[in-house]
Amino acid sequence: MSMFPSALDELIEKFASLPGVGLKSAQRLAFHILSLPEEEARSFAAAIVKARETVHTCKICQNLTDSDECAICRSPTRDGDVVCVVASPKDVAAMERAREYNGRYHVLHGVISPLNHIGPDDIRIRELVDRVAEGGIREVIMAMNPDTEGETTAKYISRLLKPFGVKVTRLAYGIPVGASLEFADDATLMRALEGRQEI
């Protein structure tokens, strides 16, 4: 039997249902909510409802947006014939931080992962194929994480897109800038050697 009032138990349970939050952390978070001014607790709750209600995926690139089409898809200055395919909206944010890419995106919302029962139909691959089929896209850049699932997904998609005569590329593998050769793993070193460039 819990020694807390039921409303507190319920809140602890809600926090504990979040990914990576254990029972002890959930207790700490719930106690923090109780310690907030009532106005702030209400505004926290309102932020949850508002985010869930207003944020959805862009009908073109599937990135998160609060309008019909996202800011990047609407922007007239972005290069419309290059599409960078990423697994998650966080990856769009990472690419944008690099300030190097001026094309559009396509967000898959996951990668193919048989172990987790995620097949090609569970992520937004169909939407990408439809975009390419419509024409106007010259190059599709695969920017998935360099792991087995990312590579499988990239290869699967590239096979689907090839018939449309579109160029499919992927981000370069290599030594991360600022890293030390000494601590680079074998696979990375091998890829860096394969991808060596003349200077």
Next chain:
Amino acid sequence: MSMFPSALDELIEKFASLPGVGLKSAQRLAFHILSLPEEEARSFAAAIVKARETVHTCKICQNLTDSDECAICRSPTRDGDVVCVVASPKDVAAMERAREYNGRYHVLHGVISPLNHIGPDDIRIRELVDRVAEGGIREVIMAMNPDTEGETTAKYISRLLKPFGVKVTRLAYGIPVGASLEFADDATLMRALEGRQEI
């Protein structure tokens, strides 16, 4: 400039304001909220508001409750002349799990901590003194954490209560059950030796 819709940014900010939640975790939590069925997101928000609105402190023992007096203070089977003083509602929960104590509690909601600018008037000491002054309490058990702040608080309170002729005790220090002597720290061993008992 963030690449997320503003409602998502706001939610990330709210999560990041929680204790022990960094920006990356806050992002993960906010994305999880977006992935919930709308009904579940609403019920999370409702749990926050409900907990903040209905949970307050018991007017007798200061423990958290959703009624005027908490279940323990209302219970006719609990021993009313012994009061166990703890720093936080979580400590009440810990004591109750031990199923050994049948008295009442008093929750201070903190300990005296000059470094954190928490003085005797910032925690619920006055309420405890008032309870003892009203009479009917025979023994007050100090159950603060065995650290400097806990001990300072216990000593301060015990000096305040002595004039009322009440017995003030504190939990025993010693080797934790199941622990190994080899790894016990010096202070604990010293306390265990001082508190040795005939068998």
